[in-house]
Amino acid sequence: MKNLIVKNVETLEGQLIDRDGNQFTQKNIIPDEETSKCRANFVEVDPGNYAYGYHYHESNEEVFYFISGTGVVRTIDGEITVKAGDVIGFPTGEKGAHVVLNKSENEKLVYIDFGTTSLPEVVHLPDFNKIMVISGEVNGVYDK
Numbered sequence: 143m144k145n146l147i148v149k150n151v152e153t154l155e156g157q158l159i160d161r162d163g164n165q166f167t168q169k170n171i172i173p174d175e176e177t178s179k180c181r182a183n184f185v186e187v188d189p190g191n192y193a194y195g196y197h198y199h200e201s202n203e204e205v206f207y208f209i210s211g212t213g214v215v216r217t218i219d220g221e222i223t224v225k226a227g228d229v230i231g232f233p234t235g236e237k238g239a240h241v242v243l244n245k246s247e248n249e250k251l252v253y254i255d256f257g258t259t260s261l262p263e264v265v266h267l268p269d270f271n272k273i274m275v276i277s278g279e280v281n282g283v284y285d286k
Contacts, residue, residue, distance in 0.1 A: 143177050151184050166193040174259060181259050187213065187244040187251040197274075198239035200264040204232045204257040206242070211251035214243045239268065 149171055156167035169184040187193050196216060206215075212225045218239045224230065232238035244251040262277035266286070274283045 143172065143179075145176065147172055147176060154184070156184075156186065161195065164191050166191055171254075177259055179259060181257050183255045184209075185242070185253050185255050187211075187242060189244055189246045189248055189250070192241050192243040194241065195267060196239060196241040196269045198232075198236055198266050198268075199234050200266070201234060201260040202258045202263055203234055203238070204240075204255060206230050206232075206253045206255055208251070208253045211244065211249045212246060213251040213253075214245055216241045216243065236266075239266075 151169060151171070154169040154171070156169045158165060158167055165188065167186040169186070171182040171184060172180065174181055185193050206224075206229065208224050208226055208228045210226050212223065215222045215224055215230060218236055222230070224242075230240075232240050242251070242253065262275065262280075265274040265276070267274065267283070271286045272283050273286050275281070
């Protein structure tokens with residue numbers, strides 16, 4: 143990190159992310175521009191929605207800590223039910239493919255998404271047969 147970071151999640155302004163009618167909120171704890179090795183975000187997923195879409199990383203690992211609610215994580219090996227207190231670590235490569243879904247009818251799912259920030263990064267989006275390339279100079283989505 144470039145500086146000491148102290149934040150209170152209750153006062154953080156969330157960024158509403160809307161992708162094809164699916165919505166979730168991301169609250170940056172450690173934003174990308176403040177770090178060179180790791181990042182952390184609070185993610186809030188309303189009932190019936192999912193976060194980020196099904197994907198996996200070539201360079202970066204992620205760890206999710208579930209704070210409240212219940213949900214389902216779709217993986218290459220099937221679905222895993224998660225609840226408050228659960229932790230899941232996602233390795234790089236296809237074995238780390240994931241998406242978090244909130245199948246609840248009335249309860250928000252909240253978790254912390256910790257991850258490394260190695261560049262360049264290639265993120266695979268298997269459901270769309272696309273890749274996302276992220277580097278110091280390139281940031282785009284391309285057909286696979």
